[in-house]
Amino acid sequence: MIKLYNTLAGKKEEFKPLEEGKVRMYVCGLTVQDRPHIGHIRAAVTADILKRYFEYSGYTVTLVTNFTDIDDKIIAKSQETGEDFRKIGSRIIEEYLENSDRLNIKRADYYPEATKHIQEIQEFIVKLIEKGFAYVSEGNVYYDVSKFSGYGKLSGKNLDELRVGARVEPDETKRNPVDFALWKAAKPGEPWWESPWGRGRPGWHIECSAMSMHYLGETFDIHGGGADLIFPHHENEIAQSEGVTGKPFAKYWVHNGFLNLSGEKMSKSIGNVVLVSDILKIYEPDVVRLYLLSTHYRSPMDYYEERLKEQEGGYQRLKQVLFLLSQERGDGGESEKEVIERFREAMDDDFNTPKALSVIYSYTKDIFEIMKENPGRLWIISAKRTLKEMLGVLGLFELEEAEYIKQDEELIELLLNLRSDLREKNLFELSDKIRDGLKKLNIEIEDTQEGSRWKKV
RNA sequence: GGCGGUAUAGCCAAGUGGCUAAGGCGACGGUCUGCAAAACCGUUAUUCACCGGUUCGAGUCCGGUUGCCGCCUCCA
Numbered sequence: 146m147i148k149l150y151n152t153l154a155g156k157k158e159e160f161k162p163l164e165e166g167k168v169r170m171y172v173c174g175l176t177v178q179d180r181p182h183i184g185h186i187r188a189a190v191t192a193d194i195l196k197r198y199f200e201y202s203g204y205t206v207t208l209v210t211n212f213t214d215i216d217d218k219i220i221a222k223s224q225e226t227g228e229d230f231r232k233i234g235s236r237i238i239e240e241y242l243e244n245s246d247r248l249n250i251k252r253a254d255y256y257p258e259a260t261k262h263i264q265e266i267q268e269f270i271v272k273l274i275e276k277g278f279a280y281v282s283e284g285n286v287y288y289d290v291s292k293f294s295g296y297g298k299l300s301g302k303n304l305d306e307l308r309v310g311a312r313v314e315p316d317e318t319k320r321n322p323v324d325f326a327l328w329k330a331a332k333p334g335e336p337w338w339e340s341p342w343g344r345g346r347p348g349w350h351i352e353c354s355a356m357s358m359h360y361l362g363e364t365f366d367i368h369g370g371g372a373d374l375i376f377p378h379h380e381n382e383i384a385q386s387e388g389v390t391g392k393p394f395a396k397y398w399v400h401n402g403f404l405n406l407s408g409e410k411m412s413k414s415i416g417n418v419v420l421v422s423d424i425l426k427i428y429e430p431d432v433v434r435l436y437l438l439s440t441h442y443r444s445p446m447d448y449y450e451e452r453l454k455e456q457e458g459g460y461q462r463l464k465q466v467l468f469l470l471s472q473e474r475g476d477g478g479e480s481e482k483e484v485i486e487r488f489r490e491a492m493d494d495d496f497n498t499p500k501a502l503s504v505i506y507s508y509t510k511d512i513f514e515i516m517k518e519n520p521g522r523l524w525i526i527s528a529k530r531t532l533k534e535m536l537g538v539l540g541l542f543e544l545e546e547a548e549y550i551k552q553d554e555e556l557i558e559l560l561l562n563l564r565s566d567l568r569e570k571n572l573f574e575l576s577d578k579i580r581d582g583l584k585k586l587n588i589e590i591e592d593t594q595e596g597s598r599w600k601k602v
Numbered sequence: 603g604g605c606g607g608u609a610u611a612g613c614c615a616a617g618u619g620g621c622u623a624a625g626g627c628g629a630c631g632g633u634c635u636g637c638a639a640a641a642c643c644g645u646u647a648u649u650c651a652c653c654g655g656u657u658c659g660a661g662u663c664c665g666g667u668u669g670c671c672g673c674c675u676c677c678a
Contacts, residue, residue, distance in 0.1 A: 155606090157618085175678065188678035218676065301605050302674070349676080371678030375606085378677090402607080403672065411678090439614065439626075445607075445671055452614060455627045462626085465640065491616090500616050503625030510625095513641060 152398040173370035177237040182418040210253040259352035278388040284330030300376035350381040368395035438498040470529040480531040
């Protein structure tokens with residue numbers, strides 16, 4: 146039984162899918178105005194862990210992660226640099242997906258972009274106007290927040306307080322300062338699309354409502370994203386979607402905590418960002434994953450490079466134990482139920498990855514100990530399977546087996562070179578020892594005029 | 603000001619009322635070793651921000667205080 150914290154309920158709840166055996170989830174990706182930083186990837190890894198663990202638990206998961214590729218900031222950036230706004234978007238999307246692949250984040254099933262769903266967005270707005278939730282004002286369309294009685298239920302805010310909040314930008318064309326734009330009229334020089342209300346572009350929140358409904362239906366299981374999206378973004382999405390359908394939008398709302406830098410939220414506007422691309426130049430992807438998973442996804446995290454570096458110790462340890470176990474080739478066997486059980490308990494409890502990692506680490510300790518006593522082949526294969534099963538759910542060390550094979554090959558080359566040197570010095574007793582030793586490992590050496598070759602037999 | 607979160611060892615971090623407070627990193631001591639690395643063993647929180655309360659029993663529940671963070675404006 147998986148429990149997850151639902152922001153809407155303010156507590157952990159048992160996960161019950163809307164449709165047996167299936168999980169439909171939508172996670173807000175990024176607004177593609179700037180290169181992805183480590184905070185963005187924390188959200189992506191969080192979504193990835195949910196997807197992987199649900200799949201491991203037998204669910205079929207449909208994951209949608211959007212890219213908002215048109216908004217004020219992107220336009221501003223485009224006007225500033227002269228680069229076409231579409232180009233900015235596609236460049237950043239490319240970098241994001243490349244980072245994401247390197248970190249072994251499973252691809253979402255869909256990565257919809259706002260500008261490719263203008264049709265759906267407009268249809269959505271039309272419905273909101275028809276139902277009286279939205280009004281047109283000088284080429285803009287606004288959502289009339291006062292018409293939606295549930296407004297504030299996600300973020301725990303109430304309208305009166307929001308109205309008092311002076312920080313909401315007053316706009317003469319709005320009826321009420323808290324109303325938000327569904328469609329924005331284009332100013333001269335801005336990108337636009339034709340619409341029933343004149344040339345313009347979608348507002349910020351509408352694309353997520355339109356696209357999530359398009360790909361996942363009117364009601365789906367999980368909606369997620371960073372904690373800063375709770376208000377106003379997700380609150381507004383609820384108002385839009387439930388306004389149109391009259392049905393609950395998402396059943397569970399999952400928000401990941403922030404990654405702060407020097408005690409402050411990592412943010413483009415403050416300028417204190419650490420790019421994923423820069424981190425990956427220095428650290429192994431698995432080290433970065435271990436780092437992100439070492440804190441529960443809802444807890445805030447402070448970024449310090451030393452803490453990332455710290456993870457290298459654990460990384461080496463895990464690598465070492467896998468290497469030790471890889472002496473027995475082959476997979477299969479049974480995994481150790483009791484260990485897996487503890488792992489699942491941790492993950493069932495709102496995806497508690499730090500706890501899950503502690504199960505892995507203490508199991509690693511057991512393996513080292515038992516390996517000293519020459520356990521049988523079956524035990525080793527079972528241990529390997531158990532360990533890889535758990536690591537796989539966390540998306541760790543999935544590429545290692547192939548690497549070890551490569552490492553073995555390099556090792557054999559090293560021995561052959563050593564043997565050649567010995568033969569040149571006529572130290573045949575030692576060189577034969579190498580040949581006999583390798584033969585026992587089913588590796589045969591053939592000496593040819595061009596040098597030594599080897600093959601597995 | 604309102605809302606939400608958080609406070610556990612040198613650092614990171616579990617702990618969702620009950621045996622001696624997980625796990626990792628680091629540090630120190632030891633075993634092993636030609637040297638080194640790895641591995642292994644041991645040590646490293648009488649105490650969980652503070653003050654009260656509930657309870658046979660609280661890090662865990664309740665009330666209060668303080669610190670830190672986030673949201674309330676674009677933001678993963």
